[in-house]
Amino acid sequence: MPCHLILSKLADKCPSAVLAVLDSLVEPLEKTIGHKPKSDAVKQEIDRNEDMIRSALRAIAAVNRISGSDYSMKLKNLMSKITATPSLAEKYNSVRSE
Numbered sequence: 001m002p003c004h005l006i007l008s009k010l011a012d013k014c015p016s017a018v019l020a021v022l023d024s025l026v027e028p029l030e031k032t033i034g035h036k037p038k039s040d041a042v043k044q045e046i047d048r049n050e051d052m053i054r055s056a057l058r059a060i061a062a063v064n065r066i067s068g069s070d071y072s073m074k075l076k077n078l079m080s081k082i083t084a085t086p087s088l089a090e091k092y093n094s095v096r097s098e
Contacts, residue, residue, distance in 0.1 A: 004055040008062035015066040023062065026074040030081070032056040033088060057088070057095045 036051045
């Protein structure tokens with residue numbers, strides 16, 4: 001989504017600004033990757049949700065590339081959740097290799 005793309009670009013162009021607000025970015029990203037569509041959702045809604053999750057994972061990968069991001073405890077916890085969840089870990093690895 002556009003906000004994830006902007007975050008990715010900011011992480012590349014102005015990493016210090018992203019690091020300054022990193023802890024406040026983690027919670028919305030965590031909500032995004034944890035969002036589940038309703039049980040009666042149509043295929044289009046499910047696909048849109050998957051796209052949103054992949055977009056958030058791309059932003060997380062961009063933020064992870066910033067040197068100094070490993071000092072954020074919230075980001076470390078988010079990354080451990082991602083790696084502990086097989087479906088998210090698989091998506092994250094595929095997004096990272098793009």
